[in-house]
Amino acid sequence: MIRSGAQLFRERGVSGTSFADVLEHSGAPRGSVYHHFPGGKDEFAIEVTRYAGGLIGGALRGALEGDDPVAAVRSFADMWIGVLESGEYAAGCPVVAVAVDAAPGPGTRAAAGDAFAAWESDLAVVLVRRGVGEDRARSLATLVLSGIEGAIVLCRAQGSAEPLRRVAGELATVVGAAVAGSRPPA
Amino acid sequence: MIRSGAQLFRERGVSGTSFADVLEHSGAPRGSVYHHFPGGKDEFAIEVTRYAGGLIGGALRGALEGDDPVAAVRSFADMWIGVLESGEYAAGCPVVAVAVDAAPGPGTRAAAGDAFAAWESDLAVVLVRRGVGEDRARSLATLVLSGIEGAIVLCRAQGSAEPLRRVAGELATVVGAAVAGSRPPA
DNA sequence: GTCTATACGAAGATAGAC
DNA sequence: GTCTATCTTCGTATAGAC
Numbered sequence: 001m002i003r004s005g006a007q008l009f010r011e012r013g014v015s016g017t018s019f020a021d022v023l024e025h026s027g028a029p030r031g032s033v034y035h036h037f038p039g040g041k042d043e044f045a046i047e048v049t050r051y052a053g054g055l056i057g058g059a060l061r062g063a064l065e066g067d068d069p070v071a072a073v074r075s076f077a078d079m080w081i082g083v084l085e086s087g088e089y090a091a092g093c094p095v096v097a098v099a100v101d102a103a104p105g106p107g108t109r110a111a112a113g114d115a116f117a118a119w120e121s122d123l124a125v126v127l128v129r130r131g132v133g134e135d136r137a138r139s140l141a142t143l144v145l146s147g148i149e150g151a152i153v154l155c156r157a158q159g160s161a162e163p164l165r166r167v168a169g170e171l172a173t174v175v176g177a178a179v180a181g182s183r184p185p186a
Numbered sequence: 187m188i189r190s191g192a193q194l195f196r197e198r199g200v201s202g203t204s205f206a207d208v209l210e211h212s213g214a215p216r217g218s219v220y221h222h223f224p225g226g227k228d229e230f231a232i233e234v235t236r237y238a239g240g241l242i243g244g245a246l247r248g249a250l251e252g253d254d255p256v257a258a259v260r261s262f263a264d265m266w267i268g269v270l271e272s273g274e275y276a277a278g279c280p281v282v283a284v285a286v287d288a289a290p291g292p293g294t295r296a297a298a299g300d301a302f303a304a305w306e307s308d309l310a311v312v313l314v315r316r317g318v319g320e321d322r323a324r325s326l327a328t329l330v331l332s333g334i335e336g337a338i339v340l341c342r343a344q345g346s347a348e349p350l351r352r353v354a355g356e357l358a359t360v361v362g363a364a365v366a367g368s369r370p371p372a
Numbered sequence: 373g374t375c376t377a378t379a380c381g382a383a384g385a386t387a388g389a390c
Numbered sequence: 391g392t393c394t395a396t397c398t399t400c401g402t403a404t405a406g407a408c
């Protein structure tokens with residue numbers, strides 16, 4: 001159910017996704033909705049957000065494994081380009097969907113904020129490890145995250161992966177310059 | 187009604203906003219909904235998107251009037267920071283809300299794409315005027331737009347204007363370097 | 373733990389009077 | 391052009407049996 005919820009949130013948003021949709025998509029038994037999620041849709045949305053945040057965070061950490069922030073930015077962006085192109089630009093980021101859709105309670109919004117903060121932190125850690133100062137690293141991490149998430153929205157609206165391609169190129173340049181500039185002169 | 191719709195879309199998303207909400211917020215007569223919008227919610231959402239796109243586009247063009255892209259980026263971001271802070275981070279960009287919420291038909295999504303394209307073009311034109319090459323200008327304009335829109339989402343999720351402040355600073359640096367680097371050496 | 377049935381309300385949309 | 395009334399569908403949530 002949670003996996004299906006994440007997929008449907010990505011396509012239709014939170015308010016646009018009903019339990020009936022989730023049950024149909026997941027094939028889950030209908031009687032178990034309020035058994036597993038006694039808090040109703042709010043609780044369900046929070047769980048979906050946590051799950052999606054962890055999943056995407058895992059992908060991001062995987063991309064960051066080589067301690068090469070430039071390659072990680074490109075790899076993370078390429079992952080999203082693949083998602084967008086294979087799904088005809090119908091599906092975006094579930095965490096953004098939660099953040100933009102205020103229908104559920106404030107807990108859901110906070111869960112989205114936590115996910116973003118975790119991703120940002122993962123990025124900043126690697127930048128610091130590559131010699132970038134802490135403040136700049138945090139600032140750059142926010143730019144990368146905002147840029148990619150914003151570009152995903154643009155891609156969906158325009159039915160094209162071009163915005164994300166352009167943003168990925170610019171971000172790679174900026175991050176590359178920051179890493180190079182912070183390294184001790186050879 | 188359209189003005190109210192834009193405000194409510196910003197706060198609750200498209201699926202989360204009903205005609206009853208719009209009527210209550212705007213004080214418009216109830217009988218006139220399907221008189222003015224025979225196409226129902228789809229048509230209404232498209233009109234709201236066009237209106238909001240024009241409004242925000244006007245603000246952006248105003249910020250760009252001095253032909254100073256760096257100041258324009260800061261000014262545009264500051265406008266959003268003001269909106270976020272004065273509204274307790276409840277309201278974001280209505281065009282993003284439309285792009286993320288697939289509930290209405292494809293026409294709405296296209297209207298959002300048109301708005302983004304127009305803003306991007308406004309930005310790129312000024313960059314070109316300042317000597318930036320056409321491809322780079324387009325690429326930078328996409329980065330600025332994606333970065334700011336993405337940061338607005340992060341701000342809402344985290345209940346803070348910090349992401350947008352950081353992104354605005356980074357974008358100002360990048361745009362400043364591009365403009366400076368493209369000017370003929372003095 | 374899952375099922376059926378259903379209460380309750382809300383939303384989109386339409387009809388016809390004024 | 392606006393109003394009231396209403397139809398229909400859908401969505402959340404609950405109750406109680408298996």
